[in-house]
Amino acid sequence: MPLYQITNFNDSTQILVWKITESLEELQDEVLLNDINAIRLNGMKSQMHQRAFLSVRKLMLEAGYSDFDLYYDQFGKPYLKDGKHISITHSHEFSAIIISDKIVGIDIELQREKIVLIADKFVNENELHRLKSKGVQDYIKKLTVKWGAKESVFKIRNEQGISFKNHIWVYPFEINEKKATALLQMESVKKQFSIHFEEIENFTLVYAFEKN
Ligand SMILES: CC(C)(COP(=O)(O)OP(=O)(O)OC[C@H]1O[C@@H](n2cnc3c(N)ncnc32)[C@H](O)[C@@H]1OP(=O)(O)O)[C@@H](O)C(=O)NCCC(=O)NCCS
The missing domain is CATH 3.90.470.20 (4'-phosphopantetheinyl transferase domain)
Incomplete structure (x- = not known):
């Protein structure tokens, strides 16, 4: 197809x-x-x-x-x-x-259990703690959205030295909301992004717009 x-x-x-x-x-x-x-x-x-x-x-x-x-x-x-x-x-x-x-960025990711093992590489302790405290339901899906959101923001900024874990945060969201907000804070740069996501079969499609 x-x-x-x-x-x-x-x-x-x-x-x-x-x-x-x-x-x-x-x-x-x-x-x-x-x-x-x-x-x-x-x-x-x-x-x-x-x-x-x-x-x-x-x-x-x-x-x-x-x-x-x-x-x-x-x-x-x-x-x-x-x-x-x-x-x-x-x-x-x-x-x-x-x-x-x-200005836009997009990312599609397969939803995989493996993402749990690398979560601490791209999500900071506060984000991780909040995700875990909400229970295992949607944990993999939310991590996949966060990963896709950070990749999308990275693709927008195209800046060397951006750390997913230390420079990009995704504010708490629910899967059924299909949207979220991300913040990039790095040196003198502070920018917000609106994030939109949807499931396509067992993939997560995420796209980001830079807010004015
Ligand atoms: C370059 C990068 C964004 C590609 O993302 P990916 O998930 O591996 O692959 P995707 O299929 O989603 O995206 C690939 C497309 O991104 C685009 N792309 C590549 N480099 C890019 C950049 N610097 N900026 C914006 N878009 C870029 C290209 O169009 C590419 O496809 P094409 O070459 O076939 O046209 C990614 O590999 C990367 O470098 N990420 C940031 C680094 C990082 O910090 N990662 C891990 C943190 S724990």
Whole structure:
């Protein structure tokens, strides 16, 4: 199944999700890459990564863009030539993009029990304590939202030296609220982000907008 869903979040923001079931050959037949990205695709070791990379271009086509409208900076952050903002994510059989007039970041993560083992690497003691005191229900889901929120904020800021644990906090939220607020505090920078999330099969899709 190719295009999985399109969400028109508001007048200027679209989120598009692809479920990658096509073979590499099928996707290659349907997508034209610019020279830099063709070289990049050829250099990828995993076929799953190649399929995800091409599926993102299928999503761009759905949104009215091609690979020729896209470029990356030296850190790997993608930009659209028309000045709109784009963020990209892929994980296993899903890929997603967000395109907006606003500054945005997106992340999709598989919900895994393993996240509990690395929680103390990306969530500070206060956040962890509050999550645990609420009981095990939703613990993995909430940790996955926090991880996705922090990745999304990182993708917005694209700043070296950001620590998920020490510089980005996600305020308490409930899974059924489908939204939260995050704070980035680092040196002289203090910024808030609105976070939105939803479940897609056993994945969590998270996206973030920088607040004014
Ligand atoms: C770069 C990074 C954001 C990618 O995230 P990921 O979850 O591994 O992978 P995703 O599929 O969600 O995202 C990959 C996409 O992010 C985008 N991306 C890569 N570097 C980026 C950057 N510096 N800024 C914004 N977006 C970036 C790219 O579009 C990339 O896909 P593409 O190259 O195929 O177009 C991530 O690896 C990273 O460096 N995170 C922060 C570092 C960190 O502190 N991590 C652990 C803390 S405990």
